[in-house]
Amino acid sequence: MTHPTVGHPAGLPDDPRADVTAPTPECPVEITLAALHGRWTTLVIRELLRGDHSYSELRAALPVMSDKVLSDRLAHLTRAGVVDRDRRPSWPPRVRYTLTPNGHRLGPVLQALWDWGAYGEEPRSTGDDPVGLRELPVHPKADGAARC
């Protein structure tokens, strides 16, 4: 064990990456943060969690984002194995962007991010929770988990 602390209860796997002393590309947390990296990235993923889109549909859904940033994000997410790009050799060109299985697995991740940020707020349509312990309900469909 590289760093025997309370973080390492006996019997659990001690992944050396859990003890890195610098941000390395091998650390799973860094891998995920790298995939989500950049402004607008989570919004693009949210749109794709709702279903596949063409480039112009994404642009319409996120009108403030510039073309440069949108194509940057799509290229980045494609390289990260999150997004799949379907080029249809036709005229006008048709391209459909879809999430890979790995991309769909980001649903729970975005849900966890949402939950932390939404914690302790006043409830809405779901009903009251005076204790302030309310979390947004985890949707049965993993896809429903991703919001923004």
Next chain:
Amino acid sequence: MTHPTVGHPAGLPDDPRADVTAPTPECPVEITLAALHGRWTTLVIRELLRGDHSYSELRAALPVMSDKVLSDRLAHLTRAGVVDRDRRPSWPPRVRYTLTPNGHRLGPVLQALWDWGAYGEEPRSTGDDPVGLRELPVHPKADGAARC
């Protein structure tokens, strides 16, 4: 409902923030990403999840990080309500950094980030999982969840 899609099963709260078309500071996902923002941030949080530390203990645990970045991160995390700073008026000055309750709640968030990044890898000491479906076990202690 602002944007009736598959993302919004009937009966679930439809938070308008789930449909923002730009990265706003009110979106819970953005809030969390803002808290985690910056290189080294998750590593600082990991160290504090293991227990409270002094400034120099953090510096020793993360030796490559510069003083400037460390104090930047601690200030940022303090502003974000993740870290608590205990100044002891003595000589030499003693300061202890601890996680707030909110900070501890980042444990599951880091676990979700870890899980996505670690997915599909070969298992280690826990035993084999030929199917490749292994996830790192969720620790009983929420704190143990955070690694890097």
Next chain:
DNA sequence: CAGCATCCATTCAGATACTG
């Protein structure tokens, strides 16, 4: 339709040096 090229302002992190 689906983009890439270019330019520019801003932010960020690392290095170095200094202080209550």
Next chain:
DNA sequence: CAGTATCTGAATGGATGCTG
């Protein structure tokens, strides 16, 4: 011990204009 001040280079994102 526990930081802050300053500088610099690199990375980022937004605006604009052009192409297969």
